[in-house]
Amino acid sequence: MLKNFLQMRLKGLVVLAVIVLLLPLFFNNPFHYDLATQIAIFAATVVGLNLLVGFAGQISLGHAGFFGVGAYFSAVMTGTYGWTPLPTMLVAAVVVALLAWLVGRPILKLKGHYLSMATLAMGFIIAIIINNEGWLTGGPDGMSVAPFSIFGWELSSFNQYSLFGIEFGGDVAWYFFAGFLLLVAVWIAENIIDSPIGRALRSVHGSEIAARVVGVDTSYYKSLVFVVSAVYASLMGSIYAHFSGFITPHLASFEQSIVLITMVVLGGMASTFGVILGAVVLKLLPQVLADFQELEMMMFGLILMLTMIFMPKGLFPTLQNKLAERKRKKSEEQA
């Protein structure tokens, strides 16, 4: 039975679901739920970013920009204009998809690595707009965001809920909601990877020229995955805004883009569960090293560099290989 399970396509998803369900056993205050919710939201974001960076081998240095557009679009439209959160979030995703297509399509038709530069510039522009248009966004001081609601059911960290006679706080509800979103994000990403579209994406990384001669329109697929990863970021940005209830331009900043990329690289490019681990580590690290807050950016830079030098495959795949090797050695010793 164990063997059957190990050969299952979605075994990782099952393991992740079990972790999400059991993790609260170790939580004993609202802060734990809050942190875990944040981790789930960022993990889902980088699961999307990994499709672009890890699988298709394209670099985006402006993904926090998409996250920020999603967050601010939702904040402004639900707050100032009274839109309903769920449809607003979807409209934001469509806007971001168009933006990503407009930026990505012409650039990705060119040969070479122009995407990183274009996204860098785009990220800066988004951050500047959010900072400067204070009448809309609250500027550098940030703005508060209305709670999320699904079909009239309000989801707020400050509410109390009861389900089947069990009483729980809004922080718990948010945690399970974010965990559920992460599972959906992983499920969709895995579906994309293991498909003709996924092979086309990976072939762009593996050998673009091979891909082209078998008929893959590589510039189209690069644009497609760029849009998909941007939509992931936008949706998660909207969710994050509603969850935290207050957002500042920092979440759309260049530093945030670097944090996202570092999560992917550290956790393991082209490894969906690896990048989740990356999100966990990089979100926990600042908690552990709270005294070194000013050095945070430097630390992330250092982590990025050290990973690329010593663990180019990333944390998760390296551990996986180590385990496999040890298993092989053991069976060899026995033989």
Place this chain on the structure above:
Amino acid sequence: MTALIEVTGLSKTFGGVHAVEALSFSVDAGQIYSVIGPNGAGKTTLFNLITGIYTPTQGEIKLNGEMVVGLEPNQLAERGMCRTFQQMQICMNMTALENVMLGRHLQLKSSFLTTMLRLPSLLKDEEDCRDHAVELMKFVGCGEYLETDASAMSYGALKRLEIARALASNPKVVLLDEPAAGLNGTETAALEELIKKIAAQGITVVLVEHDMKLVMGISDRLLVLNYGRKLAEGTPEEIRNNPDVIAAYLGG
């Protein structure tokens, strides 16, 4: 009958180097057509021109009577042309089987939504694609590597894998750039059989190869290049007796 590939006055210069110059020839459907010539003669450049990787400096290329200069490699793949590379191009981030399944890209038309939600129609397509790819891997003699990562395969096996991927696209014509390079005697013999089997399926084969024994044994016609120009063209018999060819090959 029109030729499958018709090249007229084709030239490609890199800076001052005339890699291919004023070249004309045609390949009929169903042939095994080989291009030979010393190192640097322009064979790979010719393949790159025909498959849309380079744009010619001058000249025309017709595929099935259609002008195809300026089309992208993927557009040529849609018209039934596929190839392998002298510098092998394998996606090392995939399994062997996935590499071959990639070759079926144009046959697979599932929408993004179908893919995202992994709907039953996708599963059906994927199963067919997989079966077809497995068959092709067995056909080229890679049957034992189905689930192997491409990065873990031997050089000889990868050479065959690349051919399987090209065949997966259901091509009318495949261009093989030095498929025997680096292979030992047994592997080369197996390759010869493979190329014959491919041709027997009605697929036109254009072959660049240095192994004279192989080339002379299986080709219907040959084109001899020297410094980017046509030195001779004809049947193996004609080529073997061509004084220019003898002079170029033996006289240095």
